[in-house]
Amino acid sequence: MDKKIVIVVDDLDRLNFSSIKEILFVIKKSFILPNISYVLCYDTENITALEHQKLDTEKIIEFLEKFINIKTSLYLDHELLVNYFTDHKDESLARNLLSNPELVSKAVEGLKEIFKSKEYYLYIPFIGNARKLKRLVNTILLLEVEQLDFSNSDFDKHDLIHLLIIYINYPNIFRKIYNTESQGKRGFFSLVSKYDDDYPKENNSNGKEEGFKNSTKYSEYAESLTENQRFILDKIFNVDQRFGATRNISEEQLASYACFNGSFRNSSRRNLEQYLNLIIKVSRPPHTEQYRFYVNIKNEILKNQNIVEVIKREEFSFSRGEANHNQIWRVLVNSPQYEFSSEKAKEIILLCLIFLTAIFNY
Known part of the structure; x- marks a missing residue:
């Protein structure tokens, strides 16, 4: 035929090294045909890691260059990956009429932050190509994350995305967490x-053992992992990475971060278990059990909502018990003073006195 023929061999690095050599020798024999050219697609790093063989990278490159006349390296701009991720997400949502695009967009904000972060290069093994991003999008849709009301839930976008990455890439580690x-x-x-088992016993500079720390079991387990595994796990659980040296932990962080799962004194606020139930069982906690819900109610009250009208809502009916009342009052009491105007403070104090009077009379 008087036509040019181009043969593309994709994923060459998926073969074992002996099979790669066989293919290369076959290609070399066909070089005598003037109208045939080959395009070989491979990742040199994957070839050097084949079958746990300790193959020398430089020797591998030298061997391949005996057969390859022109070598072109591909460098994927992470902005293209972001665009692909957004387009695929929108395409998937278009096929899923029950999905809420706005809520899905909120659920994946944590992933977009990763693309913009200085540590993006460390995430390449997990989200570094279109195939991995597509799998992550499909997992988010499968778990019906789009039905989460993030405005009234304590789920942290950073922790949710990182747990999903572990769930997809390291199922054995995720099972260990569960x-x-x-x-x-x-x-x-x-x-x-300091009251828990497996609390590290080393003393601080004041001779006191206090504050949250990683357990000795976690530290030992993390040492047994690969660098990539330890990196993604530490992003969620490593106390130094999450809070730094100051250990100033806010009420919102205590209620939302996946590194908390109850305490010696308080068995509630099992944040991590709620994340696990969301991913494994697609189970969403009631919004009245979420700290963020009460913060939003507090903001309504301080802005323009009369507290009496708020207390009349169904969520605060005494037929549901007193827990919801306790939580909204706790949030109000622990709010900084500068958030209250003098009129709003009087309004809240007056209602509080009315409640106290009713309790004493009862």
Whole structure:
């Protein structure tokens, strides 16, 4: 034929090294045909890691260059990956009529922050190509994350995305998290305090052991992992990375971060277990059990909503018990003074006095 023929061999690095050599020798024999050219697609790093063989990278490159006349390296701009991720997300949503595009967009904000971060290069093994991004999008849709009301939930976007990355890439590690942190168990991956078992015993400069720390079990387990595994796990659970040296932990962080899963004194606020139940069981906690819900109510009250009208809502009916009342009052009492105008402070104090009078009379 008087036509040019181009043969593309994709994923050459998926073969074992002996098979790669066989293919290269076959190609070399066909060089005598003037109208045939070959395009070989491969990742040199993957070839050097084949079958756990300790193959020398330089020798591999030298061997391949005996057969390759022109070598072109591909460098994928992460902005293209962001665009692909957004387009694929929108395309998937268009096929899923029950999905809420706005809420899905909120659910994936954590991933977009990763693309913009200085540590993006460390995430390449997990989100560094279109195939991995597509799998992540499909997992988010499968878990019906789009039905989460993030405005009234305590789920942290950073922790949710990182747990999904572990769920997809390291199912054995995710199972370890589930087995040690669900059904009332805690303190392996989640942070521990000085009253918990496996709390590190080294003293601080004041001679006191206090504050949240990683358990000795977590530290030992992390040492047994690969660098990539330890990196993604530490992004969620490493106390130094999450809070730095100051250990100033806000009420919102205590209620939302996946590194907390109850404490010695308080068995509630099992944040990590809620993340696990969301991913494994597609189980969403009631919004009245979320700290963020009460913060939003507090903001309504301080802005323009009369507190009496708020207390009349169905969520605060005494037929549901007193827990919801306790939580909204706790949030109000612990709010900084500068958030209250004098009129709003009088309004809240007056209602509080009315409640106290009713209780004493009862």
